[in-house]
Amino acid sequence: MAEIRIQLPDGSTKTFDRPVTPGEVAASIGSGLARAALAAKVNGRVVDLDHPITEDTELEILTSKSPEALEVLRHSCTHLMAQAVKRLHPEAMLEDGPPTEEGFWYDIRTDPPLTPEDFPAIEKEMRSIAKEALPIERQELSREEAYRIFKERGEKYKLDLIERIPEDDTISTYRQGEFIDLCRGPHVPHTGVFKAFKLLSVAGAYWKGDAENEQLCRIKGTAFPTKQELDAYLQMLEEAKRRDHRRVGRELELFMHHEWAPGEIFWLPKGHLMYRQLSRMMSDLCRQEGYDEVFTPLLFKADLFKVSGHWEHYREDMFLFDDKDENQFALKPMNCPSHMLIFREKKRSYRELPMRIHDQGVLHRNEASGTLSGLTRVRQFCQDDAHIFLAQEQIEDEITALIGLVKRVYDLFDMQFSKVCLSTRPESYLGEKESWDQAEKALSNAIEKNQLDCTINEGDGAFYGPKIDFIVRDCLGREWQTATIQLDYQLPARFELKFINRNNEEEMPVVVHRAIFGSFERFFAILIEHYGGNFPVWLAPEQVRVLTISEKHEGYAQEVYEQLQSNGIRAEKDFSAEKIGAKIREGRMKRVPYLLVVGEKEASSRTLSVRSQQKGDLGSMPLGSFLEWINREKSAVF
């Protein structure tokens, strides 16, 4: 028999005179490695440790330190959990359980549904299975055999999964003790490797992601190679909760909700001030970028939406009602139709293009009650919305500039996109295939020019045009769409828009829908979590707080306070009878960027002791120097 040469990552080679498994290779290198091994990478593919190697290969033994092994560990942990659930609830039916970025989940049908109260028992059973150190064995089998096994076990969801496996794919199962699961693997070698896992939540999930189907229990959990890593992760989750915009919003009195206005926001003085700052910043920016700002009606006769297509495609999400004369009215869910009317109001020339209209108007969408959440999903909101009317050949330059603008704005807040997606022509689309191709090309060229790392969502565009979406994460890792750039051939056609081109002919413009923040509400939420409430000075509702050591210094402190006020600084004062430690604590908890301590020393030398929220005690300085300092920070954006 020919020798098998196995090349290891350090460049060394091992030869064997018979087929081997990665586990055996690991053992031949050292018993420590064999113990630490969770999986292996053979010619770049992650496989089980008992995967047979019959020819020359490149091999890497994966231990808990590699990200691929972590994924395998978590995937295997779904089986551990499923086995535990089956032991405790033999009637449970399993669907699917993949690893995720932060852990794993498994969709399971039980009757009654599982609740968090079941977690301790399941975790206990999981620990006991881990203790049993059951070997995990792969078996490849025929479709019929697989079908028979899961039919016998009453696993109807597994049968459906088998039917959905493509013809020529290998079907495999993994067995550990009495438990068997349909799975392509790979998996860890035995259940003894699980040292640190935790079940986190349970929620409903529609079977096959279809709202028409029954719901299964999605149990989410996470697993790590060591207890320390698990604890660190759980602590990180706790800290993320402290940054949650709903919590910070309440603590800092930025906004509130009331059960009589579900999905709507009461902006309290401090939050409203910040909202206005953001709004003003965006208005200024848009003006600089050649946009004209407008404000348009909130309430329209249904006729408008019949023309725009919203009546047909969006009515379910709109607030509708009749006036006294029984005309049907709707609150606008988007600004685009009004902007079409503005464009159409008079004859337009090619000289006006690109014509850019910015609108921060109030929008209402009747979102399903279960989707509402804090500031991220609301029923009334404003966007930094704009529509750009342009000629087909202007698309690429305009989009290139737009992407640049989006990047500039997010840089300003030190924010990064977790994803940028280009969504292309869907199966059912409107307009000419040629103009779609051209538009998609223009978008991808613009993306390239801006060196954006972009995922292509084939066929995921809107029916009216392709689009680029910008996604950011909140503190809990959930993804939200914020900025968006969408091309539209549909609305110009429906509203019969035209302009007179260079050749004195009528030509239809293309419309670009774009938003940079997306909605102010959602962007606000993400900003809060991004900064953890520690806003930059230009945005902070209270920029400075003057604290007195004792009431003897109130005279001077008042003078300082008035000077700050007259210099346009948003200052507050705390002249209460508390000790300075308590006042500092209070000011820190309210995230005031600068606390100015005024006592005997400061009063006699006419200075201030400055304490920065970010940098701590900065020592004392004259008021003039502080004003200079804070004004520089304040103008960081404007």
Next chain:
RNA sequence: GCUGAUGUAGCUCAGUCGGUAGAGCAGCGCAUUCGUAAUGCGCAGGUCGCCGGUUCGAAUCCGGCCAUCAGCUCCA
């Protein structure tokens, strides 16, 4: 909208077996005048989400509704 959970003072949360409501913080008052994350004492504060039912009696048990939370479907 769907599944599950939750709803007690402004906030965070106790409240056992069904017997009529409790803490800390915040607030208010008084004392303290203090040097960089909590001074002390006192007072006040509740239609136990709402409606109905069971019961001699309901925060507690049952039903309906509302809201919130975790997800799902959908979306900025």
